Amino acid sequence: MKQLEGQVRIPSGCAVSAVISREGKRMDGQAVIESMKPMHDRSNGLGGGFAGYGIYPELRDYFALHLFFRDHACRKECEAFLKERFDIVLAEEIPVRKLPEITDEPLIWRYFAAPLRSALRTMQVDEKEFVVRTVMRLNAQFPGTYVFSCGKNMGVFKGVGYPEDIGRFYRLEEYRGYCWTAHGRYPTNTPGWWGGAHPFALLDYSVVHNGEISSYDANRRFIEMFGYQCTLQTDTEVIAYIMDFLLRRQKLHLTEAAAVVAAPFWSTIARRSPQEQEVLTYLRTVFSSLLVTGPFSIILGFEGGLMALNDRLKLRSMVVGEKEDRVYIASEEAAIRAMEPNAEHIYAPTGGEPVIVRVKEGTY
Amino acid sequence: MIIDASSLPYSALNEEVRGCGGQCRIIGCLGQRFIGAGLERGSISISGIPGNALGAYLNGAAIQVEGNAQDAVGDTMNAGSIVIHGSVGDAAGYAMRGGAIYIQGDAGYRAGVHMKAYGDRVPVMVIGGRAGSFLGEYQAGGRIVVLGLTGQERPIVGNFPCTGMHGGAVYLRSDCRDILFPGQVTARPAGPEDLAQIRPSVETFCHLFGQDAEEILGAPFTVVTPDSQNPYRQMYVAN
Numbered sequence: 001m002k003q004l005e006g007q008v009r010i011p012s013g014c015a016v017s018a019v020i021s022r023e024g025k026r027m028d029g030q031a032v033i034e035s036m037k038p039m040h041d042r043s044n045g046l047g048g049g050f051a052g053y054g055i056y057p058e059l060r061d062y063f064a065l066h067l068f069f070r071d072h073a074c075r076k077e078c079e080a081f082l083k084e085r086f087d088i089v090l091a092e093e094i095p096v097r098k099l100p101e102i103t104d105e106p107l108i109w110r111y112f113a114a115p116l117r118s119a120l121r122t123m124q125v126d127e128k129e130f131v132v133r134t135v136m137r138l139n140a141q142f143p144g145t146y147v148f149s150c151g152k153n154m155g156v157f158k159g160v161g162y163p164e165d166i167g168r169f170y171r172l173e174e175y176r177g178y179c180w181t182a183h184g185r186y187p188t189n190t191p192g193w194w195g196g197a198h199p200f201a202l203l204d205y206s207v208v209h210n211g212e213i214s215s216y217d218a219n220r221r222f223i224e225m226f227g228y229q230c231t232l233q234t235d236t237e238v239i240a241y242i243m244d245f246l247l248r249r250q251k252l253h254l255t256e257a258a259a260v261v262a263a264p265f266w267s268t269i270a271r272r273s274p275q276e277q278e279v280l281t282y283l284r285t286v287f288s289s290l291l292v293t294g295p296f297s298i299i300l301g302f303e304g305g306l307m308a309l310n311d312r313l314k315l316r317s318m319v320v321g322e323k324e325d326r327v328y329i330a331s332e333e334a335a336i337r338a339m340e341p342n343a344e345h346i347y348a349p350t351g352g353e354p355v356i357v358r359v360k361e362g363t364y
Numbered sequence: 365m366i367i368d369a370s371s372l373p374y375s376a377l378n379e380e381v382r383g384c385g386g387q388c389r390i391i392g393c394l395g396q397r398f399i400g401a402g403l404e405r406g407s408i409s410i411s412g413i414p415g416n417a418l419g420a421y422l423n424g425a426a427i428q429v430e431g432n433a434q435d436a437v438g439d440t441m442n443a444g445s446i447v448i449h450g451s452v453g454d455a456a457g458y459a460m461r462g463g464a465i466y467i468q469g470d471a472g473y474r475a476g477v478h479m480k481a482y483g484d485r486v487p488v489m490v491i492g493g494r495a496g497s498f499l500g501e502y503q504a505g506g507r508i509v510v511l512g513l514t515g516q517e518r519p520i521v522g523n524f525p526c527t528g529m530h531g532g533a534v535y536l537r538s539d540c541r542d543i544l545f546p547g548q549v550t551a552r553p554a555g556p557e558d559l560a561q562i563r564p565s566v567e568t569f570c571h572l573f574g575q576d577a578e579e580i581l582g583a584p585f586t587v588v589t590p591d592s593q594n595p596y597r598q599m600y601v602a603n
Contacts, residue, residue, distance in 0.1 A: 039395065313497075332415070334394045337394060346432060346451075348453060348496070
């Protein structure tokens with residue numbers, strides 16, 4: 001009997017890529033699509049996706065909820081639930097281009113919504129926490145409904161297919177953003193399905209990831225104690241929730257969050273200055289369950305910037321380059337050259353060394 | 365023969381390379397993998413960015429790259445030479461067992477991981493710049509030379525160099541005062557006999573990239589070899 005993908009283990013690959021303008025200049029999604037072409041063979045057609053930041057400036061005050069539905073019954077049930085909690089100013093199908101390469105897509109909708117003040121008062125939470133709780137409830141308790149993007153002025157576009165085809169499918173050349181991240185998937189251990197493609201996003205945080213998380217279950221058990229629920233069958237999901245927990249709820253700085261998930265070895269910490277030792281020891285001790293082991297290179301997108309990070313052993317590749325106001329990050333230099341043939345200052349960050357790029361305040 | 369690689373998938377490009385007996389110049393290269401894999405004869409020069417596993421299993425041919433190369437350059441190469449006029453990604457010379465790799469710039473993590481030697485097959489890798497962490501990891505034979513000729517702000521090698529090393533030698537053009545080596549290797553100042561071992565390779569490097577061999581060899585080197593008094597015993601099984 002032929003074994004289906006998901007029943008057999010497939011060895012790893014994956015590709016990540018990103019471009020960001022430090023000046024906040026908006027660019028269409030075509031460049032980042034081009035970057036995925038030379039890395040085609042890192043994926044196997046079972047997942048591709050993109051996150052664009054600054055793409056919905058006219059509706060920037062509303063959360064942009066992107067959803068997959070199995071059928072219209074799921075959609076109607078979800079819409080009834082949303083209407084009791086949000087003021088929805090626009091509900092529409094996400095425009096797609098029918099392609100022979102992309103088949104069996106779910107219903108793909110987006111809602112621009114603001115939480116009802118009465119609902120916020122009742123739950124005694126701020127609007128971000130309200131959205132997180134709503135998303136967790138929908139993904140866990142509404143079978144056939146998946147929220148895959150819920151930030152403001154940003155959006156995730158993903159599905160089953162090669163990334164360059166997924167980019168065309170979602171017509172990303174029609175969107176303009178100051179930052180784009182991209183992912184080509186080669187699933188390891190888990191099925192390739194629409195909700196399992198990268199990026200994984202919560203609020204404005206989005207994560208693309210090449211690698212596999214050896215510590216997944218330890219991380220999952222810890223983060224689920226704080227109300228996050230891992231429902232999407234891909235290990236990367238837990239990194240998105242860890243980042244939301246560390247950055248939004250614990251209010252850690254990016255470098256501190258990096259020192260939690262890619263904590264230096266104790267032997268490395270022992271050689272740092274006393275002040276650094278104190279901070280690193282504190283982070284490793286308090287958040288020991290959030291150390292992410294196993295190979296990874298990730299790109300975390302957020303409002304106004306991004307952070308790229310390798311695991312502390314650097315078991316995956318990552319290259320950084322720049323040209324004028326733009327910074328490029330990818331699994332391979334070839335991907336950077338596909339976006340900008342004359343990229344300069346090409347270098348590979350070391351394991352656990354975060355690369356943080358911020359967009360100039362007031363430009364996004 | 366000139367091969368325009370733009371828009372060629374790696375398999376088609378490699379067929380063309382084999383079709384011309386490995387005697388070619390590749391232009392517009394962008395990420396195609398396995399270039400020159402297993403090739404015995406010929407000379408390939410590449411402009412653009414070759415993909416991963418450049419010259420994998422190379423068996424005698426010569427490859428030259430005008431810029432940077434990506435990961436796993438010379439993976440398991442057996443003979444021949446690879447010259448990179450730039451830097452390389454991670455795991456250069458992975459399990460290399462013969463031939464030579466010359467890198468003008470820096471090497472990423474795990475350069476020379478599991479390099480090995482047998483009889484007169486002694487692989488050599490010369491890195492002109494700096495090397496990342498885990499240089500010579502599990503090295504079983506051959507010679508790795510790091511010259512540290514690029515930017516002085518970083519150490520000549522990253523963390524955990526020569527971890528699991530049990531054969532061969534690593535030569536670092538530095539006194540290595542701040543480098544932490546594992547307990548199972550010996551790091552000592554290189555003497556004239558040690559330098560004589562690497563002189564031909566350093567001279568070739570200098571000829572390729574326009575450097576002065578005497579000046580380079582005049583600086584202090586550290587040579588790292590396995591410590592036979594403190595071997596890896598019973599790591600997994602009694603033997």
